Amino acid sequence: MVRIKDIAKEAGVSPTTVSNVxxxxxxxxxxxxxxxxxxxxxxxQYIPSMSALxxxxxxxxxxxxxxxxxxxxxxxxxxxxxxxxxxNSLELEIYRQNYYMLFHLANSxxxxxxxxxxxxxxxxxxxxxxxEENLELSEKCxxxxxxxDNYYGEKKVANxxxxxxxxxxxxxxxxxxxxxxxxxxxxxxxxGVDHERWLGVQKAxxxxxxxxxxxxxxxxxxxxxxxxxWLEDSLEDLKSRDVLFFASDFYALEAIHxxxxxxVDIPGDVSVAGFDDSPYAExxxxxxxxxxxxxxxxxxxxxKRLICLIQEEEFKGQERLPVEVVVRDSxxxxxx
Amino acid sequence: MVRIKDIAKEAGVSPTTVSNVxxxxxxxxxxxxxxxxxxxxxxxQYIPSMSALxxxxxxxxxxxxxxxxxxxxxxxxxxxxxxxxxxNSLELEIYRQNYYMLFHLANSxxxxxxxxxxxxxxxxxxxxxxxEENLELSEKCxxxxxxxDNYYGEKKVANxxxxxxxxxxxxxxxxxxxxxxxxxxxxxxxxGVDHERWLGVQKAxxxxxxxxxxxxxxxxxxxxxxxxxWLEDSLEDLKSRDVLFFASDFYALEAIHxxxxxxVDIPGDVSVAGFDDSPYAExxxxxxxxxxxxxxxxxxxxxKRLICLIQEEEFKGQERLPVEVVVRDSxxxxxx
DNA sequence: ATGAAAGCGCTAACAA
DNA sequence: TTGTTAGCGCTTTCAT
Numbered sequence: 064m065v066r067i068k069d070i071a072k073e074a075g076v077s078p079t080t081v082s083n084v085x086x087x088x089x090x091x092x093x094x095x096x097x098x099x100x101x102x103x104x105x106x107x108q109y110i111p112s113m114s115a116l117x118x119x120x121x122x123x124x125x126x127x128x129x130x131x132x133x134x135x136x137x138x139x140x141x142x143x144x145x146x147x148x149x150x151n152s153l154e155l156e157i158y159r160q161n162y163y164m165l166f167h168l169a170n171s172x173x174x175x176x177x178x179x180x181x182x183x184x185x186x187x188x189x190x191x192x193x194x195e196e197n198l199e200l201s202e203k204c205x206x207x208x209x210x211x212d213n214y215y216g217e218k219k220v221a222n223x224x225x226x227x228x229x230x231x232x233x234x235x236x237x238x239x240x241x242x243x244x245x246x247x248x249x250x251x252x253x254x255g256v257d258h259e260r261w262l263g264v265q266k267a268x269x270x271x272x273x274x275x276x277x278x279x280x281x282x283x284x285x286x287x288x289x290x291x292x293w294l295e296d297s298l299e300d301l302k303s304r305d306v307l308f309f310a311s312d313f314y315a316l317e318a319i320h321x322x323x324x325x326x327v328d329i330p331g332d333v334s335v336a337g338f339d340d341s342p343y344a345e346x347x348x349x350x351x352x353x354x355x356x357x358x359x360x361x362x363x364x365x366x367k368r369l370i371c372l373i374q375e376e377e378f379k380g381q382e383r384l385p386v387e388v389v390v391r392d393s394x395x396x397x398x399x
Numbered sequence: 400m401v402r403i404k405d406i407a408k409e410a411g412v413s414p415t416t417v418s419n420v421x422x423x424x425x426x427x428x429x430x431x432x433x434x435x436x437x438x439x440x441x442x443x444q445y446i447p448s449m450s451a452l453x454x455x456x457x458x459x460x461x462x463x464x465x466x467x468x469x470x471x472x473x474x475x476x477x478x479x480x481x482x483x484x485x486x487n488s489l490e491l492e493i494y495r496q497n498y499y500m501l502f503h504l505a506n507s508x509x510x511x512x513x514x515x516x517x518x519x520x521x522x523x524x525x526x527x528x529x530x531e532e533n534l535e536l537s538e539k540c541x542x543x544x545x546x547x548d549n550y551y552g553e554k555k556v557a558n559x560x561x562x563x564x565x566x567x568x569x570x571x572x573x574x575x576x577x578x579x580x581x582x583x584x585x586x587x588x589x590x591g592v593d594h595e596r597w598l599g600v601q602k603a604x605x606x607x608x609x610x611x612x613x614x615x616x617x618x619x620x621x622x623x624x625x626x627x628x629w630l631e632d633s634l635e636d637l638k639s640r641d642v643l644f645f646a647s648d649f650y651a652l653e654a655i656h657x658x659x660x661x662x663v664d665i666p667g668d669v670s671v672a673g674f675d676d677s678p679y680a681e682x683x684x685x686x687x688x689x690x691x692x693x694x695x696x697x698x699x700x701x702x703k704r705l706i707c708l709i710q711e712e713e714f715k716g717q718e719r720l721p722v723e724v725v726v727r728d729s730x731x732x733x734x735x
Numbered sequence: 736a737t738g739a740a741a742g743c744g745c746t747a748a749c750a751a
Numbered sequence: 752t753t754g755t756t757a758g759c760g761c762t763t764t765c766a767t
Contacts, residue, residue, distance in 0.1 A: 064744095079747085079753075082746065096752085110513060110517055111744085111745080112454075114743080114745090115743075116745065119758080121759070123450070143483065144483070147482040147483035154502055163518070166486070167494065168490050180400070181447065346652060348684075403761065404761095414760090415737070427736050428736070432737090448759090452760080453761095454744065454745090455742080457743070
């Protein structure tokens with residue numbers, strides 16, 4: 064590996080001068096030397112050593128991307144097709160901003176902190192951590208942190224998410240306008256994101272629902288096996304609804320198959336809607352009517368937000384990305 | 400950030416002694432000092448600085464994970480649900496082995512090399528690079544490299560893959576034994592992995608096929624739109640087969656929906672088989688009969704292989720992971 | 736059993 | 752315009 068010292072020797076100048084040329088501080092370097100040094104740099108394929116840079120500048124150009132793994136959660140990296148897309152967009156933007164991505168599956172706050180400290184990571188992006196975990200981590204690490212898809216009452220941690228309320232509202236409005244009265248919203252929890260979506264649905268039904276329209280809600284188990292049992296138990300309830308609006312396409316898909324196996328026609332007997340517009344939504348029959356989010360954009364904004372935090376600049380982007388209803392085949396129009 | 404120097408001062412010893420205690424070189428340190436230093440280390444939550452370590456030891460404990468992005472490829476990180484699983488298993492094992500994972504979407508060999516050099520990455524794991532790209536990269540970087548799912552005639556680069564031939568053979572045998580005679584194998588290329596699978600199918604049909612059984616093959620376009628058109632054009636051909644064996648579950652799923660939309664009953668009119676046992680295989684109707692691979696294991700073995708290369712030890716694991724036929728509903732038994 | 740000192744590659748303050 | 756030097760935090764060799 065060729066070092067600045069080597070270049071300097073070959074050029075017959077001091078390391079400082081070479082360093083200056085590398086960093087474009089060419090005001091105090093003679094034209095002749097600039098050219099000569101640049102040529103030698105090129106020729107020898109000089110690559111700066113991050114270790115030395117880190118030590119000297121006390122910064123790493125590293126951004127840590129942490130994914131929390133919780134057993135049985137929907138947002139498990141293994142089962143969620145979103146994860147790879149998010150990771151993709153994250154790395155793309157991180158690299159574009161001249162940073163590097165250190166990736167880790169976070170098992171504990173302690174571990175995450177150690178990683179960040181060991182590498183002097185300049186900022187953290189987290190996925191799949193709970194609000195409390197994010198807060199604790201942020202306080203412990205004392206470096207900028209941006210979470211994705213997390214909600215806080217008091218908003219202590221920077222977050223990039225969706226216009227979930229608006230998404231719930233838009234779909235609720237669409238369903239109401241399609242003539243559905245008995246709407247059931249299904250999620251696996253009632254905090255943050257899913258809570259917002261539910262509020263949106265309620266508001267939409269209030270404002271746009273026909274005479275007698277009402278929105279109900281059910282919380283399903285997170286665990287797959289338990290959820291399966293839950294669906295069995297809830298069959299009659301589900302069949303009695305006009306439309307089932309699931310908080311994710313994955314759940315919608317699961318339910319569609321469950322119901323179809325029970326002889327229920329979708330959307331003939333019951334309509335189904337999802338949320339996310341994941342690959343699952345299009346790769347099933349009927350194709351799922353859902354709420355689309357732009358995941359690439361989400362990752363991009365998260366990185367931009369973080370960089371602003373790191374450089375102590377103001378973030379002018381969107382913290383809540385817009386969503387839109389995508390009409391496919393799983394919701395049918397009710398005759399009036 | 401507390402440094403060794405600080406610990407030393409507090410303990411009233413030299414940095415060297417502290418360093419020795421940290422690394423367990425306690426042969427020449429008094430019991431009293433060991434305890435005292437260890438306590439102070441604990442109390443102050445000492446974390447070694449990677450930058451200093453890298454500089455002093457000339458190694459980084461970093462493993463670069465490179466994903467090649469090629470437009471329109473099946474193995475695009477964005478669309479392939481496998482990617483997140485592989486990434487998951489990779490990081491798990493890398494961390495378990497006391498390394499760290501630097502993640503990058505590789506746009507060019509030049510870029511990959513720069514990344515590796517800048518960070519003094521100790522080894523590289525690549526996904527979705529062609530044989531040539533892997534070879535060139537490996538030569539340019541001069542560090543251990545393990546590719547995933549790549550085949551080479553002369554085997555110049557370490558690779559972790561599947562027993563693809565055996566997989567094709569096992570499914571071919573299964574199909575033949577189910578009474579299918581007119582078997583069509585479909586892939587989007589005829590090199591490496593898919594070529595092996597095809598060879599396996601042929602062998603199986605030869606050995607286990609009934610009188611008059613034969614296996615044919617078609618190469619589909621990689622591009623989604625083109626493939627759609629191709630399916631349209633091939634409809635009659637596809638309908639005339641006993642069974643369609645696709646080189647991936649994704650393709651199988653796509654074709655199932657295409658055929659169902661055309662009124663073809665799966666598996667009533669035509670049976671369909673896939674390969675991978677991806678999430679797609681189970682989340683569709685009929686559920687797809689496929690060849691299962693253990694992706695978590697694949698990532699794990701890739702890391703183990705790389706670590707062996709780095710430490711110049713012999714690798715005693717499996718370079719070709721076993722596969723098994725998973726029988727579901729998309730293949731029916733033919734009456735004799 | 737313990738410590739001093741050099742060196743890893745680079746930056747930046749200061750001299751010349 | 753160019754060069755000298757100290758220092759970033761750690762390891763390691765060599766004295767003591």
